[in-house]
Every structure is written in structure tokens, then in C-alpha cells.
Amino acid sequence: MTRATSALPRPLRLPGLRRRTLPRPGAALWRGNGALRWGVLLLASLLVASAVGMLVLGDPNEQQLADAFAPAGTAGHLAGADPLGRDVLAWCARGLWTSLTVSFAVATLGALIGTAVGVVAGYAGGIVDSVLMRLVDLSLALPPLLLFIAASVVVAPRPATLVVLLTFVAWIPYARLVRAHVLTERERPYIAAARLAGTPAWRICLRHLVPAASTAIIVLFTLQLGYVLLWESGLSFLGLGLQPPHVSLGYMIAQGRDYLASAWWITTIPGLVIVALMLSFNLIGDGLRDAFQLDVEEAVHER
């Protein structure tokens, strides 16, 4: 009896086939991927630490001038205090939150806009495509940081304006990546079949082309979180990004620059927080990239 069943034609057992052709998200991805696991774990613990810190440590902008330059390890200032007596640890907890929200907001907005533009450009071709590709050239010619600095002549840095400003640059790599995927994908027979069946163009884009590029988009998203984090904190460090009362890690690092010899903690500790956050983003990104076997950076040429 068992023999008879096993003699049945095998090709019908689709799950085995699907596992080989499509990377299945979820358990398998999680189990076989140390980088991804550690990255998610690190990111989660940073999130929790930030939330707890914001609840417990109070207002990061509160100045206790008597405690100015309190060294790391002092009671009440575990990570020390800055020249104005602000608690470095409270600042880090809030700054971590700022960095996370700005990074996710910019990368999400960029992904949405860039995917839309990339699909249209790749599928429609023609003038839209040429304009897009010249924009991409331009974005490579002008370093993002220089653009942001130049733009900060114009707009006052608040979290909302900062997100808009960074999104101006952040959508471009997605557009380029999605376009590249669409260019190869649209030549596949199943797209021709869909078109013959009378599927409208928008539906082909949404149901077939975007999903085909989705893994690449996700990998790029995780990589971009790190870039945005560096842009945000770098601008703030230069005094051109978020400034108090907005809380940014870059600002605190700049605060400590003049007191390196006497108060190392003001600069070192917020920097370590950024390194930890970057590490979690990069681990997740690298893990996903290895799992999906994609070299997104090459397709986009970012950084």
C-alpha cells in the first residue's frame, strides 16, 4: 500500500519544488541565518533599552548645572553628564529613538516613492525612463551630505523637515533597483501572458513586477536604514541637523569634542550607541542579502 503511494508521480508534490525556487520567508530563513538572528536580537534589545531609558531617566534636555562634567559612573549619571549638566544616558535613550524613527520614516517613504517611480520607468520606458536615469546620475554626482548641507541653508532642521529632506535622496536607489528588476522581469513569458489576458498595466505592475523585486527592496531597505542613520547623526554633529530641544546622538558627540581630554564619555558613549544600532542594521541587511543571494549594492551603487 505504502509502495503504491510512493510510486505515484512525484512532480505533483509542489512544496519541495517551491522551496528550491523561491526563498521562503519565516522559519527556515530565521534558523539558518546567524547574522539575521543576532541583528534582530540586537535591534530588539536596543529598542527596549531606549524605551526603558526614556521612561526611567526623565527629560534629556534637563540641565543640572551642578552636575556638569559628572564622569561616567556617577550616581544618577551612569554615562556621565555633558558641559551643561545634561544626562548623557538619558540623551542616548531619546537620541536612539530619534534615529530609529527618522531612519525608518525615510527608508519607508523612499521605498514607496522609489518603487513607484522605478516600476513606471522600467515598464513604461521612454521619456520617464530617461528623466529618471539622469536624476540618478545627478544624485551620484552630488554627495548626499553636500546636498543636505546646502539644503540646510534653506530649511530649518526639525524632524519632519529632516525626513522630507533625506527622502529627496533616499528614493533614488530604490527607483534604480526596481527599474533594473522590472527591465528583466517584463520580458518573461508570464508578463506577456498577463498582458494578452487583458490585465491592465497598473495591475501587472502591482501584482507581478513589484512582488518580483520585493526581496531586493527589503534588502535595500535594511541597508539604507544605516545610511540614513549616518546622515541624520552626521548632520546633527556638524550643527546643521537636529539641534536641541530635539535630541540627536550626533549633537552630543559634537558637544564632547572640545573636552576629549577631560570628559571622554560625552563623545564616546553616544558613538557606541550609534555603532550598536548600525551593527544591528548591517547584520540584518547582510543576513537577508546572503539568504536571498542578492548583491543590491552593486545594482544600486550607493554609499
Added chain:
Amino acid sequence: MVRSALARHPFARLAFSRLAQGVVVLFGALLVCFALSAATGDPADALTVGQIGADSAQIDALRDHLGYGDPFLTRLGDFFAHALQADFGSSYRTGGDALGAVLAALPNTLLLVACALTLAISLAIVLALISVMHRNRAADRSIRGALALVQGVPDFWLAVMLVLLFSVTLGWLPAIGFDGPRSLILPTLALAIPVLPTFVRLMRGNLLDVMKLDFVTSVRAKGLGERDVVLRHAVRNALPPLITFTALQVGWLVGGTIIVETIFAWPGIGNLAVDAVKARDVGVVQAVVAVTALSYVLLNLVADLLVAAADPRIRMVPA
């Protein structure tokens, strides 16, 4: 006529199309510059804020002098006319020529970028070679692990930490300023280390791709050891993509120099740009943007043509 001549010379055609793309990019960069000055609003107001005794007639005179009283399109036309003659007006702060200030600072930036690139590329090649020759073994894994960590270090923080270690704690090297080769060491490190992981990853990927090619198999069949295969045959074929990639990175490296120059008080264009932005000195900012875009375009043109000249296969493919 031109068309047919171009069709017969693939190299000329490639050069022509790259040149055309470069011109478009420059045009876009100038548009960005103009948008900046248009969006900044009236510098006459900013300049006279807090100036005691500036009456409205004086402000109007200044506005006319700066050309901000004209209609929008006239200003756009004027801007392009001047920009094409390499004239970005004068710096509000110094009164000197804006472009002149940028060009005076440019060699310092280029020196820094050149040193950092040389260091990053040579280190990247060595690390990639070690990594490929010992692939998936301890050396490879530790190189990749270390680079993953380096990739997470923000460039500005790295620069400050270098100062803390080498200048403040050990006292070996000067922290800021611009005197002698010794003051070049820390800025170079601060600029080179953050880009190193990307370079190594690219070079390693290139090498591994080359190692899959047929000629490598035949060299191996000849009886050459892994060391010779990599060092004598694979490396050379893995280099061209690195050239193009380096040229593409220059724009981003300039972004990196902005931060490094600010920290080390290096008298380059990045430092100039930040100071100019803080003083709302739009002319200088525009000149920095334009010069950066121009150097990017020129470098990429040269890199593309170099690679095409070195590799006949690229010349044959229509651009």
C-alpha cells in the same frame, strides 16, 4: 555625417555619449545651485538683520546690487550665463570671488582624497587577496567580521576617536591643522577606514567571479598553485571594475571629506562649505556644489574611457 563617423568608431561613440550624459548632469547640478539661491530668499534681509542703522533704501540698494530685485526667469538666465563663465558671484563674508575661494581650497581636498583612496584601495586589494586565498577559513571569516564591524562605525565618530587615541592620549600626531605630512595621517585614516569595507567586498566579489572563468580553470590545469592563480592571473582581471567603482565613489568621498575636514580643521572645500552654510553664504555653497559635480563628471568620464581603452569587449558594446 557626425553620426556615421561615430558609428564607425565605437570608442568615439562611447566617449560622445558619456560626454553628453556629463553635460546633462552638470546642467542638473547648476539647477540645484540656482534652486538653492532662489529658495534661500533674499540675502539682503539676512545680511542686514541686526545691522544697526540699515534703512530700507540701503536694503533696496543692496538687493538691486545682488540682482535679487529681478523677475524669476531673468535671474535664472543670469545665473546660467554667469555660471557658464565660471562666475558664482562674490562671497558675502569675504567679498572675494566665491569660485576663487573654492578653487583655492580644492587642492587640499584632492590631496586628502588621493591619499585616502590610495590607502583604501591598496589595503582593500591586500585584504581581498588574503580573504579569497583563504576563503571560508579563519582568515577570511575574521576579515569579513572585522569589516562588518567597521562598516557600522560612523565616520565622524571614528575621526574623533582617532584624535582621542593618537593626539590626546598618546600624543603622537597633531589633532588639527595643516602643517607637514604628519598632519595628513589622521585625516587620511578617518577618510579611508569607513570606505574600506565596501572596497574589500567589491574586490573580493570581483576576484571570486574571475575565479569561476574558464581561463582560471585552464591555468589550474596547467598545474599552477592557488597562490599563483590568484596573484598572477586573477588579480589583473578583477581590477577594472574597481576603477569605475572608485570614480563613482568620488562623489561620496567628497561627502566624507566634509566631515573629516571639519573635525581636523583641514582647509579644504568641505570645511569651506560648512562655514559658508553657517554664514548663509550662498555663492560659495553654489560654487562648491558645481565644482564637486564637475570633478565627479570628469573623473567618471576618464574612468569609463580608461576601462574601455583597456578592455576591448566594452568598446564593442553599444553604450
